[in-house]
Amino acid sequence: MKSNSRNLYLIPYIIWIGLFVVTPILLVLYYSFFDIEGHFTIDNYKKFFTPVYLKMIFNSFWYAFLITLFSLIIAYPTAYLLTKTKHKQLWLLLIILPSWINLLLKAYAFIGIFGTYGAANSFLEVMGIGSKQLLFTDFSFIFVSVYIFLPFMILPIFNALDELNPSLIDASNDLGASPWTTFRRVIFPLTLDGVKSGCQVVFIPALSLFMLTRLIAGNRVITLGTAIEQHFLVTQDWGMGSTIAVFLIIAMVLIMVLTGKRKRGIL
């Protein structure tokens, strides 16, 4: 009887998962086997492995990798310094705050800042470097992406560092390790789970970015996300769009499995 009533609570969850997770995935899988005229085909998959799309895959992964890398390089020291401050929760809140603002708003704000007559160029001119083309470059694309994803990288790393038992650092010092060795042998390995989840929550969404590619990178960077959007909205080739989506889903699951939490063992 008890388990029955517990199952009742599960109903909304099951309906939600069914409608918004399972059904869409099945639909995407289904559409991926039809060409633009509605005939059953596996041509979409053949087309996917042509140089045009392979280049797109490479681009997506490369940019996602760069975004993740730069986020990590900035986030780890930031998170480390945050745990050392007196009011760390307040500082953390201030860093998290921008992530509550809509992504599009932030993108438009950056168009203004990086534009020909924007704040960034005025600054460069004052510095004597002179006006530069900032918008629609790889630099601006990665800069804005890192800015947007940074809080998601900081948060898990901050939590991992915050949970680290401080006497482990004392112990490492006590056993003769210099601060750098302590970081390499104790602090970093023990916060690796935080780094992993940070990389997951940055890399996976970065793989399918599409709004920023148009607004900030001016469609010069074509990623898989952009391709899906174009196929569904412009070329109306739902089959090809779905095929890319299937590939992305597989890639994401693989990343999740590979970076998932493993049992702590011998290093």
Place this chain on the structure above:
Amino acid sequence: MTNNTIIRFEQVTKQYDDDPPVLKEVSFEIERGKFYTLLGPSGCGKTTILRLIAGFVEPSLGKVIINGKVVNDVPANKRQVNTVFQDYALFPHLNVFENVAFGLRIKKMKNNEVDQKVKEALRFVNLEGYENREIREMSGGQRQRVAIARAIVNEPEVILLDEPLSALDLKLRTEMQYELRELQRRLGITFIFVTHDQEEALAMSDEIFVLNNGKIEQSGTPTDIYDEPINRFVADFIGESNIVPGVMIKDLSVQFAGKTFDCVDGGLNPNEAVEIVIRPEDLEITKPDLGKLRVRVDTQLFRGVHYEISCYDQDGNEWLVHSTKKARVGEEIGLHFDPEAIHVMRHGETEEEFDKRLEAYEEGNYEK
């Protein structure tokens, strides 16, 4: 300072920000190869002393000297001491072998040497065959041993132990007390052990420092401290005691509870007001007429080894008695004790003054 001195504190004060100091001008010497215990209630500064020796904190004033060198600003990783932490601080991402090997790896020791030393250290703490276990698979007592092995494998001159037994249950704790003491004897290195458990301190140490409020109240062998506590705090903190006000009539004669008794103390001013300590186990229950004191039993608790009987004399002083004999609540009994059982404490006497008085008194006696 003798050649045997390995650690010396000179007027060391430690203060955090504007808070009152945790340590106040503490001076002491630690000799090679002995088992020392820093004993005191929480917040007395005992752990701070340990952290000062380990190098995790720097003294605000004064000198910390190890092996004749002032080490005030030598960082922890450059000091020849190792610590066993209260929570063991074992690295959760490394297995038992790598935890113990950590210090040796830092020294870039060759693999076969590391292997040999780690195995030897694990054998020392009876953990042979546990090399490949993960820390989370080890019990509390085993983790404790890994932590000890991790410290001794580096062959330090001093091992610091910060309440390492407090997380263990009573039986295991007693076992580990024996093991630690035995280990210290076999290794012959200096152990500095921090605890708030007086029984632990008495059972294990060569020498005890009793701390209170950032100061060393008394130092000495366990028997010294137990038999001749210097003041009310030490008498109260170490073991149970009956402390009553009294008057020193003259040498070897003291008055309390309305009567005059023979005792073995002297060197005080005639008719000086003092405090008398008698340990509960030194009081014997007899018939009312045969005892030196006549008291009425108030309560009685069975403690397993003995009965703990609380009595009051006609002046209202409470007398705690530990006896294997049973008494009846409300009954009037006599209490007998030997002159040696009486310990006289002067008000506000420091350890130094106490030693000086004892010396002067003994010399004086000698001349007579």
